[in-house]
Amino acid sequence: MNILVVEDDSDIGAMLSRGLAAEGFDVTVVGRADEALDSARQYNPCAVLLDIMLPDGSGIEVCRALRDAGHAGPILFLSAKDEVRDRAEGLGAGADDYIVKPFEFGELVARLRAHLMHRTGGGHEQRILAGRLVLDLATRTALYGEIHVRLTEREAELLALLMGSPNRPVPRGEIFDRLWANQGGVSLNVVDVYVGYLRTKLAPVGRAGGPQVATVRGRGFMLDLSVSAPAH
Template sequence: MTRVLIVEDDSDIRAMLARGLEAEGFSVGMAGCVGDALTAARDDAPEAVVLDITLPDGSGHDVCRSLREGGYPGPILFLSARDEVRDRAEGLALGADDYIVKPFVFDELVARLRTHLLRRKESDEPRTIVTAGKLTLDLNTRQMNFGDASARLTPREAELLAMLMDQANKPVSRGDIFDKLWASQGGLSLNVVDVYVGYLRSKMADFVRFGGPILVTVRGRGFMLDLRGQDYRH
């Protein structure tokens, strides 16, 4: 039985989510603050976390950051009343898989949760290392390496890089990237692709200095991982 940790300070919402998820066949753990959430994540080994942002002793962002820095591999779904684009972008940048705004439709939450659990299960299949030229990406640790340089990625950054590595030296359109990685989440625009490409470029800066691959913008066609050292922006 798949165990889900609910982190929510409102006891009524917490109880409603627990009843609903248990009725859908999930095993449920609950926490109402940052401290209890981190303890439950450590002791109960949940396979997914549904996480509010506003908590009495800190923020859901603190929980998400701590879990990802500690290597937690499961889906993290923010469930928050904060509906600004910057709030969603910050949550996803910290390593969350999804961001759902309150008030929400419970059936949609369950559907998204199951989608992300299935995606994680599929990612646990035999392929663990992606290579493109001398660039490697470990999908388990989300560490990319080029020579002696390395960098750790968030789950979504790793998915984006793996997609670009699989199509190395070929442009991949914003639409294709968005459809594969973000279309199921709702409320986001194509601009999220540019944001994450920017994150990747920043983390690959050391690689470029050592003659590594370049993540370029191909005008009118999208983005490309260039292994040949050519600039296709012009």
């Protein structure tokens, strides 16, 4: 998969090039708006990581031009502009995500892969397993035996995070940083709210003896696989 990085800061561009290459991507890095459009036409990248403030124009206009030209892959803004109106403008121009600098590289890769999986549709690589629980990321459906539970996008992201380390508590702060840190006006309590939503959705799985979301006092939340078979 070829990723086009549009970033005029050479240090950030080099960091992204090294990091994404280590993750298995082919990476093209350019530093100007005109180079971004030329490279997109030449390489047809699977995704674009796009700075807003470029020396010869705005990344907002680049995003609009890419969408007008038919580019259907994910476009993620990477910008130091962190006002709500800036994020709204970026998303309104056709971007799939808006990540504020400085950012954690691991979170960037996780978001990038999530958007790529969402665009590519089904397939076994779309599924996460923890015990007998399966999460289909393409349809945002949790499956346990004959039980099918439809989830919202954020509920599926939360479950995927917990399924990544079953039986290990994930701190509330880590969950917040991974899923909500770049959204303005959101407090840490949003984690508890969505854990509650997820528990309600997974209640049929728990009644069938499947994994449950447990609270580990002082340590966070975890997907508990050590459950008993249901009584008959």
